[in-house]
Amino acid sequence: MSDPDRVNLAFIWDTDSPHFSRRTFMRTMAFASAAGFAAACGSSSKSGSPSSGGPTTAATFPNKPEAKVLNFYNWTDYIADDTIPNFQKETGIKVTYDNYSSNDELFAKLSAGSTGYDIIVPTDATLVKMKHANLVEPLDLSLIPNVVNLDPRFRTAAYDPGNQYAIPWQWGTTGIGYDKTKVDGSVTDWDAFQLPAVNGKSSYLDEARDAFAMALFALKKDPNTTNTSDLDDAKNYLIDLKKKIKQITSDYQDPLKGGELLLCQAYSGDVFTIQADNANIEYVIPTSGAFSWVDNMALPKGAPHPRNAMAFMNYILEPKVGADLTNFVNYGSPNKAADPYINKDILNNPLIYPPADVLAKLPFQKDIGDAELAYSDRWTQIKSA
Amino acid sequence: MTDVETPVAPSEKRRRVPDWLAGNVLLLPTSVWFLFLLIIPTLLVVAYSLGERGLIVPVKFSWGNLVWSNYHTALNPSFLPIFLRSVRYAFISTLACVLLGFPLAYWIARFGGRLRNVYLVLVIIPFLTSYLIRMYAWQFILDGHGLLNSTLGTLGLGSHHIFLNTDFAVILGLTYGFLPFMILPLYASIERMDKALVEASYDLGHGKVSTLFRVIIPTIAPGLIAGVLLVFIPAVGDFVTPELLGGVKTQMFGNTVYDQFNSGNNWPLGSAMSVLMMVFILFGVFIYLRRVGEDAL
Numbered sequence: 001m002s003d004p005d006r007v008n009l010a011f012i013w014d015t016d017s018p019h020f021s022r023r024t025f026m027r028t029m030a031f032a033s034a035a036g037f038a039a040a041c042g043s044s045s046k047s048g049s050p051s052s053g054g055p056t057t058a059a060t061f062p063n064k065p066e067a068k069v070l071n072f073y074n075w076t077d078y079i080a081d082d083t084i085p086n087f088q089k090e091t092g093i094k095v096t097y098d099n100y101s102s103n104d105e106l107f108a109k110l111s112a113g114s115t116g117y118d119i120i121v122p123t124d125a126t127l128v129k130m131k132h133a134n135l136v137e138p139l140d141l142s143l144i145p146n147v148v149n150l151d152p153r154f155r156t157a158a159y160d161p162g163n164q165y166a167i168p169w170q171w172g173t174t175g176i177g178y179d180k181t182k183v184d185g186s187v188t189d190w191d192a193f194q195l196p197a198v199n200g201k202s203s204y205l206d207e208a209r210d211a212f213a214m215a216l217f218a219l220k221k222d223p224n225t226t227n228t229s230d231l232d233d234a235k236n237y238l239i240d241l242k243k244k245i246k247q248i249t250s251d252y253q254d255p256l257k258g259g260e261l262l263l264c265q266a267y268s269g270d271v272f273t274i275q276a277d278n279a280n281i282e283y284v285i286p287t288s289g290a291f292s293w294v295d296n297m298a299l300p301k302g303a304p305h306p307r308n309a310m311a312f313m314n315y316i317l318e319p320k321v322g323a324d325l326t327n328f329v330n331y332g333s334p335n336k337a338a339d340p341y342i343n344k345d346i347l348n349n350p351l352i353y354p355p356a357d358v359l360a361k362l363p364f365q366k367d368i369g370d371a372e373l374a375y376s377d378r379w380t381q382i383k384s385a
Numbered sequence: 386m387t388d389v390e391t392p393v394a395p396s397e398k399r400r401r402v403p404d405w406l407a408g409n410v411l412l413l414p415t416s417v418w419f420l421f422l423l424i425i426p427t428l429l430v431v432a433y434s435l436g437e438r439g440l441i442v443p444v445k446f447s448w449g450n451l452v453w454s455n456y457h458t459a460l461n462p463s464f465l466p467i468f469l470r471s472v473r474y475a476f477i478s479t480l481a482c483v484l485l486g487f488p489l490a491y492w493i494a495r496f497g498g499r500l501r502n503v504y505l506v507l508v509i510i511p512f513l514t515s516y517l518i519r520m521y522a523w524q525f526i527l528d529g530h531g532l533l534n535s536t537l538g539t540l541g542l543g544s545h546h547i548f549l550n551t552d553f554a555v556i557l558g559l560t561y562g563f564l565p566f567m568i569l570p571l572y573a574s575i576e577r578m579d580k581a582l583v584e585a586s587y588d589l590g591h592g593k594v595s596t597l598f599r600v601i602i603p604t605i606a607p608g609l610i611a612g613v614l615l616v617f618i619p620a621v622g623d624f625v626t627p628e629l630l631g632g633v634k635t636q637m638f639g640n641t642v643y644d645q646f647n648s649g650n651n652w653p654l655g656s657a658m659s660v661l662m663m664v665f666i667l668f669g670v671f672i673y674l675r676r677v678g679e680d681a682l
Binding site: 133248255380 | 529
């Protein structure tokens with residue numbers, strides 16, 4: 001990276017972090033009642049309709065002429081400078097670009113009704129939720145021929161096998177962030193939570209699936225398990241661990257930066273952002289494994305310009321475009337064909353592009369349907385233990 | 386004669402809206418407000434508490450299939466420690482509010498002079514900022530390198546105390562947040578109190594302490610009772626303060642309820658917990674008013 005400004009810019013996007021940030025939390029709470037009410041109304045009205053689970057066959061999009069417009073709703077600062085201008089030049093489609101800063105915000109907006117957006121970028125778990133709530137439209141892959149450029153692992157991802165609903169945008173991992181100056185002893189795996197130095201100064205995520213995955217990896221079990229005895233073991237592991245940690249929180253960024261928390265279960269992107277402010281913070285992908293998270297382009301139900309949206313998805317999958325994006329935002333690209341154009345220091349960073357043996361231990365969060373409730377119940381028991 | 390008189394009487398009657406009607410018309414906006422924002426939502430919560438949980442549709446309610454087991458789950462003894470913790474936090478906060486609020490309210494009412502209204506405005510000023518933002522401010526004050534630790538360090542009292550994410554932080558947050566609700570009703574009743582009563586008490590040989598307990602406090606009881614209710618009820622159900630200032634061991638019942646609507650994915654259970662909480666508080670308030678005397682209010 002010869003241009004320092006560029007690096008900073010690349011890091012700035014994540015100040016709002018792909019998951020829950022401080023600001024997000026405030027906003028979430030402020031709108032909690034209103035959104036809750038809206039959601040209640042929405043879901044009760046939906047309960048009458050038979051459409052649950054969503055269609056299984058890809059919808060076909062009539063070849064009707066669309067206005068040369070595309071409304072794109074993406075995370076804050078999560079795009080290269082020239083991604084949109086080049087697309088506009090190439091296709092003549094005018095792009096309106098809006099931003100959000102949390103999956104909750106996106107979900108609340110979408111479930112409140114038609115938004116007029118053509119592309120949204122939910123993270124995998126939220127995509128699954130949207131799929132179940134019938135908020136996203138299946139894609140017509142014949143309009144996205146570049147889908148073959150995707151790394152095969154993203155074509156069969158457990159949260160959306162066959163890219164029925166989404167084309168991945170960027171990806172990362174859910175591992176451990178820690179302060180290397182204050183945690184002596186090597187942090188390589190989930191058992192780092194047991195280090196005496198971090199006793200009472202660590203946290204795990206306030207997300208049932210993510211926290212359970214940590215326990216299941218540590219116990220060498222399937223992180224997507226639906227086996228109740230494995231889940232009970234994981235529950236006991238987390239209840240036990242709760243005695244040693246300070247908080248169960250997804251709002252760990254500032255405490256980790258400031259030294260209130262020394263070791264956190266964390267999303268890779270958040271930690272890279274913190275590193276820009278505090279070089280002592282390290283990120284590690286635990287050796288026994290971790291979840292991969294993926295932000296995905298999807299088509300909201302009732303999108304006014306679906307064909308333009310899929311043209312844009314196809315454009316993003318072009319090797320050069322995908323590489324520019326990754327070179328700018330410093331995340332892993334799901335686009336295999338982009339590799340030759342990606343900066344060497346990104347490609348050689350094992351935390352962004354893990355070697356094959358590590359990659360094999362970075363599964364995706366699977367859509368487990370109703371078994372999610374088995375997680376929820378145990379999560380309540382953990383939190384109230 | 387009758388021809389002249391009859392048109393007058395009805396027209397007078399027509400001009401005058403009957404009292405019962407006038408009263409009801411004036412009450413209409415309030416009634417509509419209460420109907421839509423209190424009664425219907427409360428009934429919805431009760432209905433949800435008897436529904437069946439689901440993942441895609443969070444609650445399925447039907448008259449033919451009332452699910453009473455949600456109450457059974459909500460009454461599981463494993464939630465009891467959290468519930469008792471909520472009551473304990475709220476009780477300590479209420480007590481702290483009385484101890485802090487009473488002297489201040491008394492001082493403003495009796496010795497505030499012309500600046501009385503200014504002092505009252507100062508009490509209310511924190512309300513101009515969102516409760517959440519004030520709780521975040523406390524995070525910065527209480528955290529390891531925060532204002533409190535650095536002040537204590539300067540005073541030579543050590544700068545490595547742990548305040549944030551403790552019981553203390555949560556109780557402090559609740560006390561700070563709800564203190565004005567104690568001061569304002571106390572002020573109102575102290576201000577109305579006849580100060581000749583205090584002089585009379587002294588004249589009749591009572592000391593300061595016995596004047597306080599036997600004259601002042603009984604006189605201002607309505608304000609005190611209102612203050613206690615206004616602080617205790619929101620404090621016992623709060624979930625924002627423990628979420629922001631608390632840690633892994635300070636979860637309150639409100640957080641448990643909140644979780645059921647989020648990661649717990651169990652709206653019916655959350656609703657059943659809310660209903661039980663409401664019943665408990667109503668019952669508690671009823672007992673409390675019985676004991677301290679309802680005519681005091």
